[in-house]
Amino acid sequence: YATDGGQVFLDSGAYTAFETGSDINWDMVFDTYRDIIENVSLENRGNLHVVAPDIVGRHDLTVDLLRELGPRLQEIIDQGVNIIFPVQKGGHGTLSGNWADITNEFEGMEKQIIGIPFKRKAWSQQEVLDLLEAKKSDQQRIHLLAGGPTKVEELVEEAVKISPEWADKITGDALPGTISKRKRGAKESPSLRSILHYTLPESVVSILEKGYETSRDPIHGTGGLEAGPKSGKAAAGEVLYFTTDADRWGTA
Secondary structure, three states: OOOOOOOEEEEOOHHHHHHHOOOOOHHHHHHHHHHHHHOOOHHHHHHEEEEOOOOOOOHHHHHHHHHHOHHHHHHHHHOOOEEEEEOOOOOOOOHHHHHHHHHOOOOOHHHOEEEEEOOOOOOOHHHHHHHHHHOOOOOOOEEEEOOOHHHHHHHHHHHHHHOHHHHHOEEEOOOOOOOHHHHHOOOOOOOOOEEEEEOOHHHHHHHHHHOOOOOOOOOOOEOOOOOOOOOEOOOOOOEEEEEOOHHHHOOO
């Protein structure tokens, strides 16, 4: 899917695990990431987005966790995959300061994505705008985590007043992609639908091993909220999410 141009987001399930006190098998998580990455052509690995693990509202513990997993995350960066690094509250007390703590842990961070919590333990709109003002010269990519469509679109409307170029740099869980055409007044293309899949690592491996054989029913079919099996299939241009974390992504 990613090799054909689809955007794939991979989440470790850390949010739910930490909230419930469950253990995480990091070997299994990163083995799954490795299997997926190896099955995507090098020139298309920019279509993969891995959400770095974090601990909500605890910047200090998040940085400790990133240090623990640092070599594995650096390997992913070096393979051309995007990593969204959530920046939690705490520490220096500022979004810019806490992001600086994270960038000091890895190489090649200028190409990675600043993940900004925008729902639980969220940074305020003004705090995000202060960061965008400070970074308007280099304009690193921003991803707003679980803010909902209204909050995300309101933020983007203010961001483009700082610089129109931010319209191409900001994405959010509530948006299928950047919204530069809408904000710049250009003709809009048809809206994309975000297809959300809750899955386990072994299911991801099965998909990679067996491929998307059109004669079989999909392992995870698309469909609405109604009960019963889902048999729809993702179409070209749709966004496919793989996650084990229903609490974090289920309402995005």
